[in-house]
Amino acid sequence: MESTTSSFPLHSSKPLPRRIFNRIFALIYAFAISALLLHHVKALLHTTTLFSFFISLSMFTSDVILSFMWINSQAFRMNPVVTKPFPENLKKVLDLSDFPAVDVFICTADPSKEPPMRVATTALSVMAYDYPGEKLSVYVSDDGGSELTLFALMEAAKFGKVWLPFCKGNNIMERCPDAYFTRICTSDSQIHENVKVLYENMKTRVENVVERGNIPDEYKMNEEEAEIFGKRTKGFTIENHPAIIQVLSQTSKEKDGTGFSMPNLIYVRREKSGAVPHHFKAGALNTLLRVSSIMTNGPIILTLDCDMISNDPSTPHKMLCYFMDNSIKPKLGYVQFPVRIFGLNRADIYASEFKRAWHINPMGMNGLLGPDYFGTGTFFNRRVFHGGPLSFIGPEIPELSPNFVVNKPINDKAILDLAHQVARCEYENQSKWGSKIGFRYGSLVEDFYTGFQLHCEGWKSIYCSPERPAFLSDMPIALNDVVTQTKRWSVGLLEVTLSKHNPLIFGTRFIGPLMALCYSYYAFGPIWSFPVVVYSFLPQITMLNNISIFPKVSDPWFFLYIFLFLGAYGQDCIEFILSKGTILRWWSDQRMWIVRVLSSDLFGCVEYISNHVGIVPRGFNVTNKVIGNEQSKRYNEGKFEFGVSSPMFVPLSTAALLNLTAFLWGFLQVLMGIQMFKGLFGVQMFVSGFGVVNCWPVYEAMVMRSDNGRMPYKITFLSVFLAWGLFAAISFMSKM
Ligand SMILES: O=c1ccn([C@@H]2O[C@H](COP(=O)(O)OP(=O)(O)O[C@H]3O[C@H](CO)[C@@H](O)[C@H](O)[C@H]3O)[C@@H](O)[C@H]2O)c(=O)[nH]1
Ligand SMILES: [Mn+2]
Numbered sequence: 001m002e003s004t005t006s007s008f009p010l011h012s013s014k015p016l017p018r019r020i021f022n023r024i025f026a027l028i029y030a031f032a033i034s035a036l037l038l039h040h041v042k043a044l045l046h047t048t049t050l051f052s053f054f055i056s057l058s059m060f061t062s063d064v065i066l067s068f069m070w071i072n073s074q075a076f077r078m079n080p081v082v083t084k085p086f087p088e089n090l091k092k093v094l095d096l097s098d099f100p101a102v103d104v105f106i107c108t109a110d111p112s113k114e115p116p117m118r119v120a121t122t123a124l125s126v127m128a129y130d131y132p133g134e135k136l137s138v139y140v141s142d143d144g145g146s147e148l149t150l151f152a153l154m155e156a157a158k159f160g161k162v163w164l165p166f167c168k169g170n171n172i173m174e175r176c177p178d179a180y181f182t183r184i185c186t187s188d189s190q191i192h193e194n195v196k197v198l199y200e201n202m203k204t205r206v207e208n209v210v211e212r213g214n215i216p217d218e219y220k221m222n223e224e225e226a227e228i229f230g231k232r233t234k235g236f237t238i239e240n241h242p243a244i245i246q247v248l249s250q251t252s253k254e255k256d257g258t259g260f261s262m263p264n265l266i267y268v269r270r271e272k273s274g275a276v277p278h279h280f281k282a283g284a285l286n287t288l289l290r291v292s293s294i295m296t297n298g299p300i301i302l303t304l305d306c307d308m309i310s311n312d313p314s315t316p317h318k319m320l321c322y323f324m325d326n327s328i329k330p331k332l333g334y335v336q337f338p339v340r341i342f343g344l345n346r347a348d349i350y351a352s353e354f355k356r357a358w359h360i361n362p363m364g365m366n367g368l369l370g371p372d373y374f375g376t377g378t379f380f381n382r383r384v385f386h387g388g389p390l391s392f393i394g395p396e397i398p399e400l401s402p403n404f405v406v407n408k409p410i411n412d413k414a415i416l417d418l419a420h421q422v423a424r425c426e427y428e429n430q431s432k433w434g435s436k437i438g439f440r441y442g443s444l445v446e447d448f449y450t451g452f453q454l455h456c457e458g459w460k461s462i463y464c465s466p467e468r469p470a471f472l473s474d475m476p477i478a479l480n481d482v483v484t485q486t487k488r489w490s491v492g493l494l495e496v497t498l499s500k501h502n503p504l505i506f507g508t509r510f511i512g513p514l515m516a517l518c519y520s521y522y523a524f525g526p527i528w529s530f531p532v533v534v535y536s537f538l539p540q541i542t543m544l545n546n547i548s549i550f551p552k553v554s555d556p557w558f559f560l561y562i563f564l565f566l567g568a569y570g571q572d573c574i575e576f577i578l579s580k581g582t583i584l585r586w587w588s589d590q591r592m593w594i595v596r597v598l599s600s601d602l603f604g605c606v607e608y609i610s611n612h613v614g615i616v617p618r619g620f621n622v623t624n625k626v627i628g629n630e631q632s633k634r635y636n637e638g639k640f641e642f643g644v645s646s647p648m649f650v651p652l653s654t655a656a657l658l659n660l661t662a663f664l665w666g667f668l669q670v671l672m673g674i675q676m677f678k679g680l681f682g683v684q685m686f687v688s689g690f691g692v693v694n695c696w697p698v699y700e701a702m703v704m705r706s707d708n709g710r711m712p713y714k715i716t717f718l719s720v721f722l723a724w725g726l727f728a729a730i731s732f733m734s735k736m
Pocket of ligand 2: 623
């Protein structure tokens with residue numbers, strides 16, 4: 001199907017042929033699951049002791065949860081659709097002067113975890129878009145309130161005057177200077193060398209400042225700059241400071257070297273006060289919504305994390321192929337580009353690609369109402385933040401309306417005063433911000449929660465994944481950072497599931513059953529922890545106690561288990577490979593699923609409860625983006641980075657030990673020729689064996705490594721103790 005605005009289509013969409021297979025397979029698999037559940041019910045009814053009832057109930061509950069998650073996951077498989085933009089046709093149907101203004105939002109929160117230089121190069125990479133400079137404004141929100149970040153951005157504004165014309169004049173694709181100079185280190189061209197020297201200078205200055213922790217006087221070029229830094233008042237803390245909005249580059253005033261106009265670059269530090277909740281990133285984005293509304297009010301908004309650089313200067317043209325198509329425009333809320341990661345190791349050991357969540361599933365949602373919102377790499381229609389397509393919710397003041405026409409320059413005194421007003425922390429008191437207007441509060445995955453509510457209000461979205469990645473991001477490479485990040489997601493998802501906006505109950509009414517199931521797949525994700533814990537511990541411990549809990553090898557039910565396992569894993573693997581994956585990376589992906597469930601999801605559930613009863617305050621733990629050399633060397637060798645004694649490693653390492661013990665013990669029984677063992681414990685042997693191969697990096701980290709990334713002894717000892725305790729407990733119970 002092609003869009004029909006004119007004889008020059010702007011985009012096309014095509015359903016994937018595998019949807020037919022998916023539907024048939026879903027039907028067969030559904031029968032198999034029903035049979036299994038019936039089998040469980042029968043087993044439950046025939047239990048004779050309390051202990052066997054407990055075992056049967058655990059297995060039954062696990063399989064019910066797995067089945068529930070399977071049903072959710074089918075929604076993605078019913079109608080996967082790929083779309084393709086045709087930016088080459090854009091200029092044929094649209095005049096350059098009709099291009100809408102774009103406001104880019106970049107968030108940063110902590111200079112010690114998010115290096116200011118990264119923030120600066122991220123900003124430069126989007127400022128250098130192939131887009132009319134006078135229609136592009138980049139707003140950086142600094143929740144860390146750091147003058148180091150501010151300094152880095154001032155440097156970026158200066159360097160940009162050389163960098164932007166250089167990129168545009170030479171048609172460079174990597175518009176993040178760091179990415180470009182890494183790829184092309186030297187060149188014969190004198191200009192290249194000159195620009196490189198300027199970039200290196202900028203980098204050295206910023207890194208010096210970051211190392212010192214403050215800005216030396218000689219780095220402040222003039223009175224104006226000195227004054228800007230002087231605004232940092234006494235008693236300033238991250239939690240308590242006034243609003244600062246600083247225009248670092250202004251389009252009408254500043255032309256870059258070749259007469260192109262520079263985009264606007266605006267630094268925004270919202271006011272904070274310990275007494276007023278700031279709602280983390282969602283709060284920062286809402287401040288940016290208001291400030292940008294007053295200063296430029298671009299009808300299109302791009303949200304970016306500070307570590308996500310643009311990798312393709314023509315991305316705005318691709319996004320316009322959808323927003324400029326009148327047939328879909330009225331309901332189109334946002335266009336989501338995938339998060340692609342650079343610098344992954346060959347096997348992508350931490351499955352940082354999130355192929356399912358960021359690539360396969362969004363194609364599935366494309367055939368419904370569109371993908372969920374990933375938080376970054378997303379172009380919005382500004383109007384979505386003010387109610388549904390047919391139910392406009394007006395803001396408190398006319399200047400905040402998406403239709404408001406700004407007719408003053410951005411550093412006009414009245415404009416700046418008003419912008420400071422709306423960046424006050426008390427501005428949102430008793431308002432609809434965060435509930436009906438803007439990005440939504442109440443979940444640590446504000447992106448997921450906001451996208452869900454937008455869909456419920458009647459908006460649609462589009463997932464667009466061009467051949468050349470539109471954006472590149474990086475991901476943590478220490479396991480503790482990895483699972484801490486996903487733990488925050490688990491807490492955030494539980495906050496959505498257990499809110500009045502539960503995807504199944506609330507969602508089904510507004511977005512239909514299939515979309516509701518898609519959202520439910522993520523929102524209920526943390527409950528994977530129950531079945532995964534059961535399958536990682538119970539078959540192993542019972543086997544060690546000589547208790548068989550699965551059908552024996554000669555039993556027909558045995559084949560049902562084989563079919564269910566192979567069917568699920570096989571389909572997962574095929575989908576992964578079809579989405580440009582490799583077997584090696586698929587293996588990491590399925591392994592990290594177990595690792596994440598046993599750490600992030602499990603601890604996420606605990607954290608959610610502790611937040612709820614008020615033992616631990618709710619917080620957004622910013623992901624660490626600083627990477628040590630040694631760590632990065634080990635990462636490139638494909639080694640897991642344990643290193644710190646994180647409690648989150650304990651369930652994993654305990655499971656690793658139990659699986660190994662159970663498997664070796666079973667293997668010994670088979671070697672000794674105990675026939676009964678082979679037949680009765682087929683499934684249990686298989687499950688422990690599967691656990692062992694998956695846990696290989698854990699054993700390595702426990703006994704075979706001596707580097708700093710090895711498993712801390714504390715964790716190993718604790719796990720041995722726990723594994724033994726679990727074994728003893730079950731053994732005691734079975735004899736009761
Ligand atoms: O109080 C805060 C906390 C975070 N951030 C910013 O939010 C972004 C995402 O934070 P990060 O620590 O990188 O979290 P990730 O888990 O990597 O981010 C993913 O998950 C988040 C939701 O948990 C989404 O907001 C992000 O867009 C998505 O990339 C970063 O730019 C931060 O600077 C703020 O602006 N204010
Ligand atoms: Mn991030």
